[in-house]
Amino acid sequence: MLWVLFVVMSLVAIAFVVWPLLKDLPGQTLLVGLSIVLITGSAAGLYNALGSPDVASGASQPPDVTRMIASLAERLQRQPDDVDGWIMLGRSYMTLGDYSEAARAYDRAVELESAQNAQTLVALGVALVEGNERQISPRAASVFENALALEPNNPEALFWGGISAFNTGNSSLAADRWELLLGTNPPEQVRGVLQARIAEWRGEPLPATTPVAPVAVVTADVSLSADAKAALPMEATIFIIARDPAQPSPPIAVTRRLLSELPFAVELGDQESMTPGRNLSGFAEFEMIARASVSGNPAAQTGDWSGSIIVRPAESKQVALSISEQVQ
Numbered sequence: 001m002l003w004v005l006f007v008v009m010s011l012v013a014i015a016f017v018v019w020p021l022l023k024d025l026p027g028q029t030l031l032v033g034l035s036i037v038l039i040t041g042s043a044a045g046l047y048n049a050l051g052s053p054d055v056a057s058g059a060s061q062p063p064d065v066t067r068m069i070a071s072l073a074e075r076l077q078r079q080p081d082d083v084d085g086w087i088m089l090g091r092s093y094m095t096l097g098d099y100s101e102a103a104r105a106y107d108r109a110v111e112l113e114s115a116q117n118a119q120t121l122v123a124l125g126v127a128l129v130e131g132n133e134r135q136i137s138p139r140a141a142s143v144f145e146n147a148l149a150l151e152p153n154n155p156e157a158l159f160w161g162g163i164s165a166f167n168t169g170n171s172s173l174a175a176d177r178w179e180l181l182l183g184t185n186p187p188e189q190v191r192g193v194l195q196a197r198i199a200e201w202r203g204e205p206l207p208a209t210t211p212v213a214p215v216a217v218v219t220a221d222v223s224l225s226a227d228a229k230a231a232l233p234m235e236a237t238i239f240i241i242a243r244d245p246a247q248p249s250p251p252i253a254v255t256r257r258l259l260s261e262l263p264f265a266v267e268l269g270d271q272e273s274m275t276p277g278r279n280l281s282g283f284a285e286f287e288m289i290a291r292a293s294v295s296g297n298p299a300a301q302t303g304d305w306s307g308s309i310i311v312r313p314a315e316s317k318q319v320a321l322s323i324s325e326q327v328q
Helices: 002-024 028-050 065-078 083-096 099-112 118-131 138-150 155-167 171-182 188-202 226-231
Strands: 216-224 237-243 253-258 264-269 286-293 305-311 318-323
Touching: 065 083, 083 099, 083 118, 099 118, 118 138, 118 155, 138 155, 155 171, 171 188, 216 237, 216 286, 216 305, 237 264, 253 264, 286 318
Parallel strands: 216 318
Antiparallel strands: 216 264, 237 253, 237 286, 286 305, 305 318
């Protein structure tokens, strides 16, 4: 199944290449875009060269990626002057996280091209960076410089060349390169990252940004029954909790208010999410709980009062939630 191979190779590449970069380098969204383009191309190219693109989907089992890469490497031993094959092999090793072998493959391609292809040089530089714990070594820096000499407006070379210049203390050159990168018309969210870092490197005020209003997944009108009001002290804390009934812990999202503020409307959205990547907006259904805690502890204790409701945002984003049951 052709699409299975594409998905598997892309996910492997993202896991081993993109995610570590997201944690450690500036311009995170840009790296995602650049890497995904490279990864998609390598997956498609490898399959086209070694797979069976003419076989109908479902007609055979998905090919073993490692075996396909080994087959390509074996073929290149017989055809050592196949530039495209070496580039494809380098990309393929990158998807597996084998950066040393990727660098060797790209080295051979650079040699065959007499170091005159900027994109191959950039690919070699990235492989060297990944194989050096995401640090730009002097050799990698030189490779990026050579790529820029060939293609001064190559987006990837500008990106890495900017980081390299900053790392060596040349903030002005780093800013110049990223300003050129701005000229390649990157997506708006990438543009903001670039502009902020350029301003920092030049010692200028950060560009003004328009704050984005948080988006509520659900709005709950929270109220208190007469019995609960009589039993609870005014300094009690109200915890508003969204949780998955099938997996109550940890909660999806949490916020808190004071009993003295009741009645009130409270909004829950992704900004209240407890775990990165586990956003409230990703749930078609969840349980929403309002708990009045006497002790201030979010865990239910005897003497607390609570209420709950099942929320389906597609059906209604506005719900009523009454705190009316005492915890026994």
